Amino acid sequence: MSENQTAAALLVDSLIEQGCDRIFTVPGESFLAVLDALHDRDAIDVITCRQEGGAAFMACADGAMTGRPGICFATRGPGATNASIGVHVAMQDSQPMVLFVGDVGRPMRDREGFQEIDFPAFFGPICKWAARIDDPARVPEYIARAYATAMNGRPGPVVLAVPEDMLVEEVSGAPRPMVTRPAQAACPDAMGAVMAMIGDAASPVAIVGGAGWNARTREYFTQFAERIGLPAATAFRRQDAIPASSAVYAGALGYGPNPKLVERVKNADLLLVVGARLGEATTDGYTVVTPDHPGQILIHVHPDPEELDSVYRADLALCCDTAEFAETAALWDDDILSFDAGAQANREWSEWATPQPGEAKLDLGMAVGAMVEHWPEDTIVCNGAGNFAGWWHRFWRYRAHPSQLAPTCGAMGYGVPAAVAAARRFPDRQVVAVAGDGDFLMNGQELATAAQYGLDLTVIVVDNSAYGTIRMHQEREHPGRISATTLANPDFAAFGKSFGAWSARVETTEEMLAALEEARGHTGLRLIHAVTDIEYIAASGATVSGLRSK
Ligand SMILES: Cc1ncc(C[n+]2csc(CCOP(=O)(O)OP(=O)(O)O)c2C)c(N)n1
């Protein structure tokens, strides 16, 4: 039990006890006491960012990589509202994260004090738990609970408001011991039923990823699926859940999926869904798999009881840790049928994921194909939202774990901050942020953070002078009536250079391939400004004018 410490010092020591080794922040006067406590605690690497949206995205991505909450500190009203995008993404992406918000002093509360917001009310609907620490003596309890809540069941974000005057109070007390994610085993009877149901199936498909899926889950689930020839598809933006090198990898669901995979899922007589929520993007608006899925058996394995039998009716619902499930399945020693479908689905995916030269002056399919050949297998690919991401989702081979940092909730601006977090967490790996011209300028200023910390990462800005995705939908709904979707852009290569990056501007496939090679040979910041034609809009080969004529 320590005496004479501030609540802020106890808070920081409680974070260290929970294994926190990094925080992302934009400072504010509301939590100076925390910054002061961090001054002489080397266990925590403090990353000072340029906008709280970027800082919160970094924390979300860090949580996705480590499985323990990524930590962000932001100041009251203006900082917290900026950071809210990261909280929303962590919620929809099921990623563990804790956002601390410096709050107004307790004597100022409820007068609409300077930058005051009722944070538990503001964040309540977009996080797992939002609370305020009023009593310094309870700091250890709140920190341990924040970690437990962020990691338990379906992981997600927690928001804790910390009043300025509470942080400077002196308090005695010690951190609570480290909490771990409870790993509930799969019930043996239910496992027997799973195996019997799969054994009776003619055309089963697995859809996996999410909810604390980790390297162990991946390893065992892949073993299991390979052993029985089970086609293993990944949920939207969970492509690193199964190695792309697996002989039964069937590709990813989500936007622009392989039509053959969609047919396979629709025609499956049994779906083994592990970790995935079967959200709107994965199921294309709840159509690829319908909530009642007539004629199909649905086995749903998820660590959170709230997810089971909620949107989707499950024929068999297993509430357990995905790694526990996968290990038990991999080591199951009763013989069950083996299917040809895994190899077949893998061939269909491989064909779909192999780029063919197209008409475009700068062919992004060929560029990603060249990256697959020349960049390391464990390269981490990060992206935000926009059409540009489609080429990487379709043609990049996500072979390592983690190797995909991409918001399942489709928030723009995620790629660069996620790449900053990845480059700091994995300094020996290649990290690539792929961004659109719209997407990039949402958080492109975090290149300053990358430069400040000497990080090695490459940014590819795909510039079609448009909010292309929206333009594409606009052309379909309101042909020929372009409204609010055109962008006049800066010189992105010069922008990169201003942060000290090596950069190049490319307009053709040949120039792009050469720039990629050169970028790979450099260290530090690298930026490729890839100028593309808005007409050439989707990895599926669709064009804006093609849509117009529909
Ligand atoms: C934060 C945020 N704002 C708005 C949107 C809506 N939105 C989705 S994609 C998109 C356009 C993306 O443009 P760009 O980054 O240039 O990529 P492109 O589609 O042109 O490849 C917009 C505005 C969003 N998903 N997220």
Ligand SMILES: [Mg+2]
């Ligand atoms: Mg664009």
